[in-house]
Amino acid sequence: MFVLGQPELVDEVRDAGLDVVDDGVADVVVAAYDDRITFDRLTRALRAFGPGTVFVATNRDRSTPEPDGLVPGAGATVGAVEGMTGHDPLVVGKPETRLGEIAAETLGISLDGCLMVGDNVHTDILMAERAGIDSAFVRTGVSSEADVESTGIRPTHVLDSLADLPSLF
Structure with missing residues (x-):
């Protein structure tokens, strides 16, 4: 290899x-x-x-x-x-779903109980969409709000920072 x-x-x-x-x-x-x-x-x-x-x-x-x-x-x-x-x-990684499936299987949970958190709409949020799971897009990283609008990929939640994550639960 x-x-x-x-x-x-x-x-x-x-x-x-x-x-x-x-x-x-x-x-x-x-x-x-x-x-x-x-x-x-x-x-x-x-x-x-x-x-x-x-x-x-x-x-x-x-x-x-x-x-x-x-x-x-x-x-x-x-x-x-x-x-x-x-x-x-x-x-084998984002935006493909296989690693998420393996992680959920390893933890003994179903994917529908997961939340994908990420700053990249083209990989993180797209993976969540493909896997049929909720997502939280964080505005602090790679993608902007305009990227979200132009791609048609829609996160379940939009956060200003990771510090806002507890507000979802």
């Missing part, structure tokens, strides 16, 4: 008992948030693709909030790999 992502993700993959390669063709290429992108690392990701290689994306977040402003999210890495290879990824 070739991982284009943060060192912590590489550690998680190894901790799961999977082999990670740095060069050569891989069975699976994973693209995730990666603040260490270089031309060399992108080249190695491109060369990791062979016949039958599966392309997996952790998520498609276009950007991520940092204290000094937005920075490119996992979507930047995923988009670079898509652009180089022409392969569509299997997205």
Whole structure:
């Protein structure tokens, strides 16, 4: 498996008992948030693709909030790999619902009793919509109220900050 992502993700993959390669063709290429992108690392990701290689994306977040402003999210890495290879990824995180389903199953609860809280209408709130669960959009992050209006994705609740979350219960 070739991982284009943060060192912590590489550690998680190894901790799961999977082999990670740095060069050569891989069975699976994973693209995730990666603040260490270089031309060399992108080249190695491109060369990791062979016949039958599966392309997996952790998520498609276009950007991520940092204290000094937005920075490119996992979507930047995923988009670079898509652009180089022409392969569509299997997205395992938001906005797909599988991780939410796994979390609910692990906790022994049903999804309809969950609340998705997030600041990104394109991933967090869309995941909730797809899963059929309530959502709380927090106005402190990536998406704006205008984004909510223009997408047609409607959160159940809109909050000014995470501090307002207790008001929902």
